Amino acid sequence: MSVSEESAAPGWLVILPADVAPDELERLRAAAGARGWLADASRGEEQAVLALEGPRARGELDGLLAGREADVLPVLSSEHYRRLRLRRRSLALLVAALALAIAGGTLLPLASFLRPPPGAIVAPGVVRVGDVDALAVGQARRTRFQDRPVLVIRVAPHGWRAVLAECSFLARCQLEWDAERQRAVCPCHGCEYDAQGNVAHSPASAPLVRLETLEQDGAVLVRSAL
Amino acid sequence: MIVLLERGAGDEEVRAVLARMQSLGLAGTPLVAGSQRLIHVTSGRTRRARHLLPEPAVRAILPTSGPRVRREGRRFYPFHALCTSAAGLALIGALVLLAGFFPPGVSETLALGQPPPPPQWPWYLAPLRGLLELAPERPAWIGPSFLVLLGTLVLALPLLDGSSGARPRGPVRVLGMLALVALLVLGFVGGAS
Amino acid sequence: MNDRAKQAGLLHELRGALRAPLGTGRPPWLSFGWLCVLLLVLLGLSGALLSVYYLPSLDGAAASVRFVMRDVEWGWLVRGVHRWGTSLLVAGAVAQLVVVFLSGRYRGAGAGSWLLGGAMLLFVLGIAFTGELLPWDAESVALADSALSGTAAIPVLGPPLANAMRGGSEVGAATLARAHTAHTLILPWLVFLLLLLELWFLARLRRRRERAR
Numbered sequence A: 001m002s003v004s005e006e007s008a009a010p011g012w013l014v015i016l017p018a019d020v021a022p023d024e025l026e027r028l029r030a031a032a033g034a035r036g037w038l039a040d041a042s043r044g045e046e047q048a049v050l051a052l053e054g055p056r057a058r059g060e061l062d063g064l065l066a067g068r069e070a071d072v073l074p075v076l077s078s079e080h081y082r083r084l085r086l087r088r089r090s091l092a093l094l095v096a097a098l099a100l101a102i103a104g105g106t107l108l109p110l111a112s113f114l115r116p117p118p119g120a121i122v123a124p125g126v127v128r129v130g131d132v133d134a135l136a137v138g139q140a141r142r143t144r145f146q147d148r149p150v151l152v153i154r155v156a157p158h159g160w161r162a163v164l165a166e167c168s169f170l171a172r173c174q175l176e177w178d179a180e181r182q183r184a185v186c187p188c189h190g191c192e193y194d195a196q197g198n199v200a201h202s203p204a205s206a207p208l209v210r211l212e213t214l215e216q217d218g219a220v221l222v223r224s225a226l
Numbered sequence B: 001m002i003v004l005l006e007r008g009a010g011d012e013e014v015r016a017v018l019a020r021m022q023s024l025g026l027a028g029t030p031l032v033a034g035s036q037r038l039i040h041v042t043s044g045r046t047r048r049a050r051h052l053l054p055e056p057a058v059r060a061i062l063p064t065s066g067p068r069v070r071r072e073g074r075r076f077y078p079f080h081a082l083c084t085s086a087a088g089l090a091l092i093g094a095l096v097l098l099a100g101f102f103p104p105g106v107s108e109t110l111a112l113g114q115p116p117p118p119p120q121w122p123w124y125l126a127p128l129r130g131l132l133e134l135a136p137e138r139p140a141w142i143g144p145s146f147l148v149l150l151g152t153l154v155l156a157l158p159l160l161d162g163s164s165g166a167r168p169r170g171p172v173r174v175l176g177m178l179a180l181v182a183l184l185v186l187g188f189v190g191g192a193s
Numbered sequence C: 001m002n003d004r005a006k007q008a009g010l011l012h013e014l015r016g017a018l019r020a021p022l023g024t025g026r027p028p029w030l031s032f033g034w035l036c037v038l039l040l041v042l043l044g045l046s047g048a049l050l051s052v053y054y055l056p057s058l059d060g061a062a063a064s065v066r067f068v069m070r071d072v073e074w075g076w077l078v079r080g081v082h083r084w085g086t087s088l089l090v091a092g093a094v095a096q097l098v099v100v101f102l103s104g105r106y107r108g109a110g111a112g113s114w115l116l117g118g119a120m121l122l123f124v125l126g127i128a129f130t131g132e133l134l135p136w137d138a139e140s141v142a143l144a145d146s147a148l149s150g151t152a153a154i155p156v157l158g159p160p161l162a163n164a165m166r167g168g169s170e171v172g173a174a175t176l177a178r179a180h181t182a183h184t185l186i187l188p189w190l191v192f193l194l195l196l197l198e199l200w201f202l203a204r205l206r207r208r209r210e211r212a213r
Helices: A003-008 A022-034 A058-065 A078-114 B011-023 B046-052 B067-072 B076-101 B123-134 B142-155 B170-192 C002-019 C032-053 C060-070 C075-103 C108-133 C138-152 C158-166 C173-212
Strands: A011-017 A038-043 A047-053 A071-074 A121-123 A126-131 A140-145 A148-156 A159-164 A176-178 A183-185 A199-201 A210-216 A219-223 B002-005 B027-033 B036-043 B058-062
Touching: A011 A058, A022 A038, A022 A047, A022 A058, A038 B036, A047 B027, A047 B036, A058 A071, A078 B058, A078 C032, A078 C075, A126 A140, A126 A148, A140 A176, A148 A219, B002 B011, B011 B027, B011 B036, B011 B046, B046 B058, B076 C032, B076 C075, B123 B142, B123 B170, B123 C075, B123 C108, B142 C108, B142 C138, B170 C075, C032 C060, C032 C075, C032 C173, C060 C075, C075 C108, C108 C138, C108 C173, C138 C158, C138 C173, C158 C173
Parallel strands: none
Antiparallel strands: A011 A047, A011 A071, A038 A047, A038 B027, A121 A126, A126 A219, A140 A148, A148 A159, A159 A210, A176 A183, A210 A219, B002 B036, B002 B058, B027 B036
């Protein structure tokens, strides 16, 4: 709001407390009129308003009000009010967009947090690996059991094998299942094991640790022999 | 609330706006000051005046709750609400950073038959630990009882210090500072052991 | 029609309260007290999320915590926020008490607020401590042992108190169960009640101060 706009608009609105006495208000209006303002006043529930127009400067208003508890608002152009409304609306829109982004950023991770990951702990020592139908015959799934990586292989429609997916040679690298060749392959030194955990290709020498599996309620469970 | 009308609004337009206000449950007094024409909303749910904006004769709706508002501080919304939200977001951000860079650990379950390792007390109980370390071994009840006594003293502080005035009395303040320093020292003692 | 008018009146009042000026004193969001309230809310939420996966049994506890940290999506974040939040909460509560002490507001009319604040700090420490026990790994067991022997050393009340906390003669499943109930149910509700009392107290103080003006 530039100063030139203020002085170009000779209109002022003086807001007074609602409990101002009616004759007090009338006296103010008369005093304003005596000083050359065109004035009108009214009392309401929330406040009393004294509308003024005149060529007088803003400073003269303070003299008129004489330290009374009052707010003084300038009357501005329509263009100005339109711009103010636009600014307020765009700020509200910005805040709303930000709030939505934050809400989304919180709710989406929350949803994925609540989605049970595979390998949910069913009871201590038993891990539910997945649904029976989730794996095809010859496929394997990687999961964890008591902090160790485990490969669960479906060798037959109701036959499952679970082995510790740690290579028995040197570095204990994590094994990967090659479904085409039905082998557990170690990426470090080229060791290979078959679906039973026996060594299929050197340099490994010891077979893989086997874990007990059982099918229950359409799910595959792994129980520890660890 | 003040309904500011366009310059050159005539009596017809004023009446139309007044009629619309009545349909909204508002009452108002039209004011004329030179070329200024406005309507002071005197009663009713003044927030509904914003429905008057589409009227062609209305230039602006000026909210005015009274001069005391500006004197008494800022409103909760939008100022304080946004500030509180910003502070809250900053806090969550700090927590997320801490969680990411310093994740808490969890060690192995205690195997049967194995003796437990020496206890690691959390930092906020370190002063407690320090006090217990410094307390004499025998009789064993001195350390914990002293703690209980200390706790009661702190809670009952207002009863013990009945002074008034801007700051707590000199001796109380000194004692308080000493207590804080002692707490810190005990914390170090408790943390080091 | 009467009910609707009343409902509309309540909403109007709420809106009015939201738009009311808050006074020129220090804004509420700049105090340690509000930091603590915010942290309590965050801890409650993260705790609720963690309790979705936590298993309060001797074998399951540590395993479930490890599960949350490794396999659950964002689990590390929720647990991290929960742990760090407690540290910040304790620090904030102590800071708030120190500030109140230094400004002398604990005397006279503020005595109730001081008492409530002190009690809340104690209960928060209790929540934090029982929380440390929940993973039930080797360190938690050691902590439980140490704390219980310390409690038992208090004259007169010590041994029965320690027994009640331990849930028997040995540290075991009962201890974990009691720690879990205390941490998730009893102590948080107590703190919540104290917090409501404190807020009511502060509102009363503010009203009294305004009337005095």
